[in-house]
Amino acid sequence: PLSEPQERRLLDYLDEKYREVHQEYSKRHEPASKLPTLRAYLDSMRSLLALTLQVPPVAPSGMLRISLLLRFTNTVVEDVLGYPPDSTDLVPLLKWLDLLDRGWFSVLCMQAWDPVRGEGADLPQHLLEKIPPATQTDRTRVHSLLVTGTSMLEDWMEGKREDGEDSLVHDMRRLGHQSAFDELFHRTLTRLRELESDEEGDEEELLARLPSWDSGAKGLDGDADGLNEGRVDTGGSDDDMEEAVYDNSGS
Numbered sequence: 001p002l003s004e005p006q007e008r009r010l011l012d013y014l015d016e017k018y019r020e021v022h023q024e025y026s027k028r029h030e031p032a033s034k035l036p037t038l039r040a041y042l043d044s045m046r047s048l049l050a051l052t053l054q055v056p057p058v059a060p061s062g063m064l065r066i067s068l069l070l071r072f073t074n075t076v077v078e079d080v081l082g083y084p085p086d087s088t089d090l091v092p093l094l095k096w097l098d099l100l101d102r103g104w105f106s107v108l109c110m111q112a113w114d115p116v117r118g119e120g121a122d123l124p125q126h127l128l129e130k131i132p133p134a135t136q137t138d139r140t141r142v143h144s145l146l147v148t149g150t151s152m153l154e155d156w157m158e159g160k161r162e163d164g165e166d167s168l169v170h171d172m173r174r175l176g177h178q179s180a181f182d183e184l185f186h187r188t189l190t191r192l193r194e195l196e197s198d199e200e201g202d203e204e205e206l207l208a209r210l211p212s213w214d215s216g217a218k219g220l221d222g223d224a225d226g227l228n229e230g231r232v233d234t235g236g237s238d239d240d241m242e243e244a245v246y247d248n249s250g251s
Helices: 004-026 038-053 061-080 087-108 136-157 168-174 178-182 186-209 213-229 238-250
Strands: 112-114 119-121
Touching (some): 038 087, 061 136, 087 178, 136 168, 136 186
């Protein structure tokens, strides 16, 4: 895992890189911008994605990796929509989103990231035991980001293009890439469903081990009977009780 000073340096470095990208992104319509096209933007963010995924997955760095990847995903989805749809960007965009899908899949599978192969790598068991799984809150955020982001991308593709040609969706279908878009983030979404199913199975197993209500009720009835058998007779008057207390206090 990263030490605290290393984490601080990493966060400072990423913050600076995000600022640089944002400055260039905000000038994307200007001739001097370094990110005038969507392809240029995606290329600039690729190194940030690789660095984020290479944060060690073992605790406590593992939770940092998830947090940083959530930030990264949210930023990219919003920024992509700021560029006009262009058919020349279609294939690079789909490939880039597929890489992001593989990244999230590796995180949810508690794998390390192999930047050369562009996919997760399994870790030995003694390290897996030190990796914090994604929380329910994090998984919900990931699911929401990807599902909402896909819907927003589809709306963006259906928008009017600057050249007045058919929408990017038309080009996507014509070029045979519709299936690739339909399967966006399929690895991650499948893994999220598996994790949800595993949790439900664990809950059912836990409930099965708990005593049933009937057996618990019988035990309660037995306890109540015992209490009734040993109850104190309060049929006497208050005067009798006071007298008994007085007699005992003097003994």
